[in-house]
Amino acid sequence: MSDTHSIVPPDALPAVHTPPGKDVAVELVGVHKWYGEFHVLKDINLKVRRGERIVICGPSGSGKSTMIRCINRLEEHQQGTIVVDGIELTNDLKRIDEIRREVGMCFQHFNLFPHLTILENLTLAPIWVRKMPKKDADELAMHFLRKVKIPEQATKYPGQLSGGQQQRVAIARALCMKPKIMLFDEPTSALDPEMVKEVLETMVSLAEEGMTMLCVTHEMGFARQVANRVIFMDAGQIIEMNEPEAFFSNPQHERTKLFLSQILH
Ligand SMILES: Nc1ncnc2c1ncn2[C@@H]1O[C@H](COP(=O)(O)OP(=O)(O)O)[C@@H](O)[C@H]1O
Numbered sequence: 001m002s003d004t005h006s007i008v009p010p011d012a013l014p015a016v017h018t019p020p021g022k023d024v025a026v027e028l029v030g031v032h033k034w035y036g037e038f039h040v041l042k043d044i045n046l047k048v049r050r051g052e053r054i055v056i057c058g059p060s061g062s063g064k065s066t067m068i069r070c071i072n073r074l075e076e077h078q079q080g081t082i083v084v085d086g087i088e089l090t091n092d093l094k095r096i097d098e099i100r101r102e103v104g105m106c107f108q109h110f111n112l113f114p115h116l117t118i119l120e121n122l123t124l125a126p127i128w129v130r131k132m133p134k135k136d137a138d139e140l141a142m143h144f145l146r147k148v149k150i151p152e153q154a155t156k157y158p159g160q161l162s163g164g165q166q167q168r169v170a171i172a173r174a175l176c177m178k179p180k181i182m183l184f185d186e187p188t189s190a191l192d193p194e195m196v197k198e199v200l201e202t203m204v205s206l207a208e209e210g211m212t213m214l215c216v217t218h219e220m221g222f223a224r225q226v227a228n229r230v231i232f233m234d235a236g237q238i239i240e241m242n243e244p245e246a247f248f249s250n251p252q253h254e255r256t257k258l259f260l261s262q263i264l265h
């Protein structure tokens with residue numbers, strides 16, 4: 001039997017005991033994607049349970065961003081299926097909207113509107129997308145600004161904040177939409193080292209509250225502390241996936257070993 005397009009994860013991956021149905025937050029089955037001729041995702045199979053925290057690492061260009069961007073349809077896959085919160089991603093725009101409402105995203109660059117105050121950045125989507133009255137949106141925004149520990153910055157503009165503070169605003173902005181799932185794409189990699197900790201602490205507290213999280217990051221301390229599973233990607237494939245302890249102490253694949261030796265030293 002040919003294994004190439006099998007929907008079953010390769011034997012090399014450990015069994016993941018996922019209860020069927022409602023407990024699944026995100027499922028990718030046999031997902032392939034091309035940019036023109038370039039085969040960027042090759043047979044990606046991944047099932048994420050509700051409340052699970054997944055850390056994705058791997059060399060630059062391995063397809064990490066593409067994979068998580070496919071989950072909220074910022075990128076389109078060409079083969080296989082992606083189901084998010086029970087909704088399959090197709091070209092149906094209504095479904096894409098539904099999914100985007102459930103999935104928050106936080107990027108390397110914070111993408112805040114520079115001409116709006118912090119509070120206005122946070123209330124924009126709740127007011128215009130969720131049709132929330134301004135007063136309620138303000139309250140909600142202040143709630144999440146307190147959560148990321150910068151309520152005193154509410155009336156400032158993004159340019160007046162440090163990178164770490166701006167990234168926490170970006171996280172608060174995503175939380176204002178009450179997402180069920182949060183995607184992070186290297187949220188700390190553009191920050192000065194002294195600001196990484198405050199952003200990671202915000203992410204840890206989100207994890208402790210039970211948020212389902214997929215995080216592309218090379219912060220391996222974070223991975224050890226909060227991840228249920230760590231995934232290593234290379235050249236468009238999931239090469240290895242394991243619990244953090246086993247992943248770091250006993251990587252199976254040569255490419256994983258090489259990668260870990262490079263980033264841990
Ligand atoms: N819009 C695009 N068009 C063509 N190639 C792209 C595009 N976006 C990314 N790529 C290529 O796809 C590969 C994977 O990119 P990406 O998912 O950003 O990797 P990673 O996040 O792991 O660094 C890279 O070789 C990149 O150059």
Ligand SMILES: [Mg+2]
Binds near residue numbers: 066
């Ligand atoms: Mg990337």
